[in-house]
Amino acid sequence: MQLHELKPTSPRKTAKRVGRGGKRGKTSGKGHKGQKARAGNSSRPEMREIIKKLPKLRGHGVNRAQTVNSERVLPVVVNVSALEVLEAGFTVTPKSLVTAGIVASVKRKAPKVKILGNGNLTKKLTVENCQVSQSAKEKIEAAGGSVK
Secondary structure (H helix, E strand, O other), X not given: OOHHHOOOOOOOOOOOOOOOOOOOOOOOOOOOOOHHHOOXXXXXXXXXXXXXXXXXXXXXXXXXXXXXXXXXXXXXXXXHHHHHHOOXXXXXXXXXXXXXXXXXXXXXXXXXXXXEOOOOOOOOOEEOOOEEOHHHHHHHHHOOOEEO
16 A cells, blocks of 8 residues: 555545535524624533622531531530539449439430539549549549549
């Protein structure tokens, strides 16, 4: 095979140029007047206009910190003064607080509990599996109790 014997497999076709007079006649498929009939028209798609008007951060309410960290479980707060109701020598755990009626159960389970140092404590208590603030720890130990 020689170079001069090569032939294209498909015929060359040029795209029809619309809207420049010639074969199609009159308005050449562009309709009558208006923005879309003009040369160089490229109007932006409708959907893009709608998207541009939407706020950037969607799905976050007024308090964004709560919606972003919605999986985070905050402990139920119990003051030392609420533990005064319990009898001396009582072992304070999240489960025992639910049975005593001081804390409500969450989804039939004992929630995480944090004991804060608001109020006074006179009884000896043992605290287990609870978060305890520094002031609450001092008051429990001052009453003769212990924190584990």
